[in-house]
Amino acid sequence: xxxxxxxxxxxxxxxxxxxxxxxxxxxxxxxxxxxxxxxxxxxxxxxxxxxxxxxxxxxxxxxxxxxxxxxxxxxxxxxxxxxxxxxxxxxxxxxxxxxxxxxxxxxxxxxxxxxxxxxxxxxxxxxxxxxxxxxxxxxxxxxxxxxxxxxxxxxxxxxxxxxxxxxxxxxxxxxxxxxxxxxxxxxxxxxxxxxxxxxxxxxxxxxxxxxxxxxxxxxxxxxxxxxxxxxxxxxxxxxxxxxxxxxxxxxxxxxxxxxxxxxxxxxxxxxxxxxxxxxxxxxxxxxxxxxxxxxxxxxxxxxxxxxx
Numbered sequence: 001x002x003x004x005x006x007x008x009x010x011x012x013x014x015x016x017x018x019x020x021x022x023x024x025x026x027x028x029x030x031x032x033x034x035x036x037x038x039x040x041x042x043x044x045x046x047x048x049x050x051x052x053x054x055x056x057x058x059x060x061x062x063x064x065x066x067x068x069x070x071x072x073x074x075x076x077x078x079x080x081x082x083x084x085x086x087x088x089x090x091x092x093x094x095x096x097x098x099x100x101x102x103x104x105x106x107x108x109x110x111x112x113x114x115x116x117x118x119x120x121x122x123x124x125x126x127x128x129x130x131x132x133x134x135x136x137x138x139x140x141x142x143x144x145x146x147x148x149x150x151x152x153x154x155x156x157x158x159x160x161x162x163x164x165x166x167x168x169x170x171x172x173x174x175x176x177x178x179x180x181x182x183x184x185x186x187x188x189x190x191x192x193x194x195x196x197x198x199x200x201x202x203x204x205x206x207x208x209x210x211x212x213x214x215x216x217x218x219x220x221x222x223x224x225x226x227x228x229x230x231x232x233x234x235x236x237x238x239x240x241x242x243x244x245x246x247x248x249x250x251x252x253x254x255x256x257x258x259x260x261x262x263x264x265x266x267x268x269x270x271x272x273x274x275x276x277x278x279x280x281x282x283x284x285x286x287x288x289x290x291x292x293x294x295x296x297x298x299x300x301x302x303x304x305x306x307x308x
Contacts, residue, residue: 007082011109018077019108019161024059025074027066034071043085046075047098054097056130056137057104057145059158073101073108081105090122096129100145107149107160112167116174119146123178132156150175 013019020028028034040046054069061067081089089102106118125142132138140148150171153160163171 007084009081009083009086009109010111010114012111013109013161018074020074021159023064024066024070024158027060027064028071028074031066031071033068034066034074037071037075040075043076043079043081046072046079047089047092050098050101051095054095054101056133057097057100058132058156069097069101073104076101076105077109086118090118096127096142099127099142100129103142103146103149104155107155112161112163115150115163116171119150120174120178122146124182147175 017025037046037049040049050069050072054072056067057069058067059070086102086106089105090099092098092102103119103122106115110118123143123146125146127142129140129142129145130137131140131145148155149160153162
């Protein structure tokens with residue numbers, strides 16, 4: 001990379017806000033952490049602060065609380081870094097976040113026409129970084145970060161300085177030429193990306209939808225098989241329990257039911273009442289039969305005596 005003879009970085013845009021959006025700029029100025037950086041006056045002190053404190057590149061920690069990374073980024077702007085200092089940042093060996101903040105500094109303040117010269121040398125850098133923290137951190141590499149800064153207008157939800165359309169087209173053309181050169185050099189990942197790009201968008205979309213459908217059907221079938229197996233297990237366990245207990249367990253359970261006891265008692269009462277009623281009926285029938293016999297014998301005796 002050629003160095004400027006004056007060692008002064010060519011910048012553009014707003015000299016006060018560092019081309020940051022108003023919300024981010026105002027929250028940085030109001031941040032207690034940024035105010036604590038007032039006592040640090042040198043470039044190396046801020047580098048040490050990044051090494052000790054920065055763990056990801058998210059602009060905000062929670063809500064409108066500005067992150068340590070962006071407070072240090074704006075602190076660099078107040079120091080007006082030189083070309084040598086920026087080269088020291090982006091080639092630093094102690095922490096990938098020192099390098100990443102150097103690339104962000106270039107994206108915010110460097111003249112857009114100079115971005116390719118600064119960033120193109122690092123597109124294949126595989127050093128890993130975290131773009132955002134939390135339970136599910138978003139991870140990336142220095143190379144992907146540089147490509148993102150050349151092509152995207154947003155970084156982690158906050159607006160980046162606008163690149164003029166002619167320069168953006170030129171950057172896109174240079175990226176395509178760079179990718180073509182890397183594919184010709186025999187890099188397998190570029191061949192895979194080329195095949196993916198050659199497929200029509202609609203075809204890729206439908207293929208992805210079909211794959212999602214197949215996955216959902218497989219998950220659904222697995223769940224149905226699991227439910228079926230569990231039902232078979234329950235059925236087998238209940239059958240084994242009935243077979244082992246020889247159904248005595250269930251008879252004992254039914255005998256303990258209050259309803260069953262009441263029904264059995266009513267049945268016994270009915271049987272006893274029926275038996276007593278039958279005995280009374282037989283007794284009355286025999287009594288009537290004897291009285292009828294006596295009456296008939298007396299009538300016969302009277303007829304016979306009158307006849308003789």
